[in-house]
Amino acid sequence: MAESSGSELAIQVRDLHKAYGDYEAVRGIDLDIAVGEIFGFLGPNGAGKSTTIEILEGYRKRTRGDAWVLGVDPGKPTRQWRERIGLVLQDSQLEPTLTVHETVTMFSDFYPKPRPVDETIELVGLKEKRDARVGTLSGGQRRRADVAVAIVGDPELIFLDEPTTGFDPSARREAWNMIEGLKSLGKTIFLTTHYMDEAQHLADRVAILAAGKIVARGRPEELGGATEQAAVIRFRVPEGVTLEQLREAAQAPVDIAGSEASLQSDDPQPVLYRLLSWADREGRKLEALEVSRPSLEDVFLQLTGGAPQSAQEVAA
Amino acid sequence: MSDVALVVKQTGYSLKSISRNPRAVVFTVIFPIVMLLLFASIFSKGGDAHTSFQGGQIDTDAYFTAGIIAYAIAMACFSSLAISLTTERESGLLKRFRGTPVPAWTFIAARIVRSIVLVVFQVVALLVIARLAFSVKLSAEGIAEVAVFSVLGTAAMCALGIALTSVTTTPDSAATIAPFGTVLLAFISGVFIPTDQLPDSLVQIGKIFPLSHLASGLQAAFGTGPVHLAGEDVAVIALWGAAGIIVAARTFRWEPHTQS
Numbered sequence: 265m266a267e268s269s270g271s272e273l274a275i276q277v278r279d280l281h282k283a284y285g286d287y288e289a290v291r292g293i294d295l296d297i298a299v300g301e302i303f304g305f306l307g308p309n310g311a312g313k314s315t316t317i318e319i320l321e322g323y324r325k326r327t328r329g330d331a332w333v334l335g336v337d338p339g340k341p342t343r344q345w346r347e348r349i350g351l352v353l354q355d356s357q358l359e360p361t362l363t364v365h366e367t368v369t370m371f372s373d374f375y376p377k378p379r380p381v382d383e384t385i386e387l388v389g390l391k392e393k394r395d396a397r398v399g400t401l402s403g404g405q406r407r408r409a410d411v412a413v414a415i416v417g418d419p420e421l422i423f424l425d426e427p428t429t430g431f432d433p434s435a436r437r438e439a440w441n442m443i444e445g446l447k448s449l450g451k452t453i454f455l456t457t458h459y460m461d462e463a464q465h466l467a468d469r470v471a472i473l474a475a476g477k478i479v480a481r482g483r484p485e486e487l488g489g490a491t492e493q494a495a496v497i498r499f500r501v502p503e504g505v506t507l508e509q510l511r512e513a514a515q516a517p518v519d520i521a522g523s524e525a526s527l528q529s530d531d532p533q534p535v536l537y538r539l540l541s542w543a544d545r546e547g548r549k550l551e552a553l554e555v556s557r558p559s560l561e562d563v564f565l566q567l568t569g570g571a572p573q574s575a576q577e578v579a580a
Numbered sequence: 581m582s583d584v585a586l587v588v589k590q591t592g593y594s595l596k597s598i599s600r601n602p603r604a605v606v607f608t609v610i611f612p613i614v615m616l617l618l619f620a621s622i623f624s625k626g627g628d629a630h631t632s633f634q635g636g637q638i639d640t641d642a643y644f645t646a647g648i649i650a651y652a653i654a655m656a657c658f659s660s661l662a663i664s665l666t667t668e669r670e671s672g673l674l675k676r677f678r679g680t681p682v683p684a685w686t687f688i689a690a691r692i693v694r695s696i697v698l699v700v701f702q703v704v705a706l707l708v709i710a711r712l713a714f715s716v717k718l719s720a721e722g723i724a725e726v727a728v729f730s731v732l733g734t735a736a737m738c739a740l741g742i743a744l745t746s747v748t749t750t751p752d753s754a755a756t757i758a759p760f761g762t763v764l765l766a767f768i769s770g771v772f773i774p775t776d777q778l779p780d781s782l783v784q785i786g787k788i789f790p791l792s793h794l795a796s797g798l799q800a801a802f803g804t805g806p807v808h809l810a811g812e813d814v815a816v817i818a819l820w821g822a823a824g825i826i827v828a829a830r831t832f833r834w835e836p837h838t839q840s
Binding site for chain 2: 321322323343344346347349351353355356357358359361362366370371373374375397413417
């Protein structure tokens with residue numbers, strides 16, 4: 265059951281349940297999150313992500329099950345416990361009329377051993393905006409201010425609830441660098457996101473939540489490219505070649521969608537060999553040839569019943 | 581840092597933030613002062629006009645000074661608290677604060693202390709302006725009575741402002757209902773228009789609410805002759821305040837309504 269062999273746990277959850285009236289939002293979750301890791305908690309909207317994170321943050325009471333966050337029951341949050349935890353909430357905004365420096369200073373007063381304010385502002389990349397009012401910042405900069413406020417108390421554990429939602433790609437990259445910087449400070453990070461590339465890039469381990477239950481867990485590369493998952497071969501259909509010819513050449517169930525041919529195989533090497541030899545013999549060119557393991561996104565969509573948009577599902 | 585020190589610091593940030601909000605500055609600070617200058621100039625007719633009050637006469641300038649003090653207390657406490665707390669709740673700031681180690685009450689306390697600071701500033705400013713511009717004088721007993729009603733009015737109006745946040749689910753609704761309600765009551769409570777110039781039915785409606793009793797309690801302090809605390813005014817304000825505390829304690833929420 266224990267996933268992190270031997271190392272100390274920052275968060276441990278057993279059979280966590282949460283019901284709102286008759287509706288069960290969380291239906292028996294187990295988690296073991298080691299000190300110092302970035303844990304990605306994924307799931308579509310309504311899967312129970314927010315409920316779970318809010319239980320662990322001490323905002324909501326669980327209906328059933330056990331939870332320990334830094335060794336403390338989050339259902340009974342204490343002042344000492346809150347001093348060890350940093351929060352970036354999904355929809356919370358800071359006071360727009362105060363400057364970044366004033367805001368971070370204000371929050372630093374809440375903690376017994378805060379980090380230096382200017383150093384914290386620099387760490388999140390807001391040095392240039394130190395004296396700008398929070399209300400004048402861009403969306404990405406405001407999120408950084410949220411992070412500054414979350415880490416100024418020098419917490420051991422940081423909850424990041426969808427920290428990059430609404431970011432443009434370059435802002436997201438910068439945020440990723442910042443989060444990796446937090447990890448290098450030895451912080452444990454509980455990250456929720458609905459960007460699979462974000463989880464793949466940042467998380468040491470992920471759990472995928474669907475309808476209140478964890479449906480998959482593991483390292484992102486294991487989940488995405490697990491050996492039991494078939495590889496996908498894609499290429500552009502050469503002109504004048506029929507589906508039957510391709511199937512015969514590959515000796516595999518090739519599919520054609522538009523101008524793209526794709527096929528799924530547990531053992532792609534001989535299939536590729538047959539295809540390439542055939543192309544060589546016929547003097548054909550297999551353009552846009554690509555072999556890929558299903559990504560975390562493919563796994564996510566499969567498990568959570570998302571729209572079938574990956575080639576393997578078309579082929580299946 | 582002790583919790584009391586935290587409240588003081590929070591109050592400082594809260595005052596700083598309100599001072600950078602032009603709408604708040606205009607409505608809570610500037611508007612009452614302008615109103616005093618305006619009404620006293622319009623109605624006092626050169627300084628010797630009198631308004632009938634509780635069977636006797638009171639200098640019209642003094643009457644308006646007292647009424648505008650009541651209005652300023654309602655704006656600085658009832659209206660300002662309702663707007664701030666609703667805005668801070670709906671933006672998620674209150675929820676964010678509640679996730680810090682600091683006891684949640686300190687945030688509410690800091691906003692109440694901010695209202696108290698604003699009231700002290702307004703009462704002193706209005707009294708000084710009334711003295712300099714309209715020669716409105718207060719006896720020693722009068723000062724004591726102004727102090728008593730200011731404290732009582734501040735407490736009740738703060739409680740009612742917090743209670744109002746249970747029905748204002750958006751910052752816009754708070755910023756509409758609270759000041760509009762206060763202005764409306766000011767017209768029928770002897771604040772903007774002397775009660776002897778109003779139809780009795782409107783005066784009676786006004787008397788249901790605390791603003792009219794706060795105004796008349798303060799107006800009595802400016803009267804000549806023996807000053808007495810008006811028991812009825814104290815009782816009505818205290819009852820409204822108690823109701824506000826009960827509603828506030830039972831319905832106050834930290835989390836925004838807009839959450840999914």
